[in-house]
Amino acid sequence: MAISKLEFESNILAMLGALHGVARRLTRNESDAEDLVAESVMRAWQARVSLADPRAFRAWLFRILNNTFISEQRKASVRPREEPLVEEFTDAEEPFSIYERMHQPFLLWFSTPEQEFLNKLLREDLDRALASLPEHYRIVAVLADVEGLKYCEIAEALDLPVGTVRSRLARARGALQRSLFAVARDRGVKTSGTCAP
C-alpha cells in the first residue's frame, strides 16, 4: 500500500533540513538547491508506490534527490557528468591521515598539534573541503559524515554496492584530510610533514 499523504508530508518535513543540506552541497547554489528539493519532493510523491518499505523512506528520498540532480544537470547540459566507469585511483586519492602527519607521542595530550588543529578548525574549512571533492565522492561523504546515513542506506540512495560506498568514503575522507591539512599548515599549526603522499 502506498504511503498516505499525511505520512508523506510528516516524513518530508522531518527531513527537510537534511534534504536541503544535501541539495545545497550538490548544487553549491542556494536557489538551485531549493528548486532541487521541490522537484525531488514532487517526483517522490509521483513515485510513492515504489517505496516498498516505509522504514527506508530516508534512503529512498535521497535516491530521488540524487537522481533528480543528475537528470537536471543533463537537461541543463552544463557539462556532461563525469562518472568514472572504474574506480580511478590517483595520487590525490591515496590514503592520507592528518593524525599520522601531526601526532607526536612524546607530547602531553592537552597540547598536541592534532588537538590544536581540531580546535582551530572552522565550519567554513569543512564546507570548503567538502566542496572541493569530486561529485561522486562528495555525495558519499555528505551522506555518511554530515547526514549520518549507514553504508547500506547510502548504497540504496546512490544505487551502488556497499563495497563501493566503503571505498569511495575512504578515498573521500583521505582527500578531505589532505585539504584540511593544507589549511592547518596555512594557519600555522605545527605539522611534521607535507601534503605529498
Add this chain to the structure above:
Amino acid sequence: MSTIDPIKCEEALKFLLQFIDRELPDGQHASMEQHLHICRSCFSRMEFELRLKSKFSALSSKDVSTQLRNRISAMIEKF
C-alpha cells in the same frame, strides 16, 4: 561463553573508521573495543577521528527557511 578475538594495532587501524561508523560485525566490533581499552596509541587515534567526524556531523542543519518550508507544504497540499 563467547570469546573475543584479540587484534593487533595494524588491524585496528585498518578498521578504525568502520568501527567509528558502527559498521563492523558484532564480533569485530567487540575485538576493536577490547583493543582500544588496552592500546593508548590506537585509542588516541580513534578519539581524533571521532572528533573530526563530529565536526562534519555538526554541519548538518535541521533548520530550513520558512520560505522553503512554506513552499514544500503548499506543494504537498495540492497533491
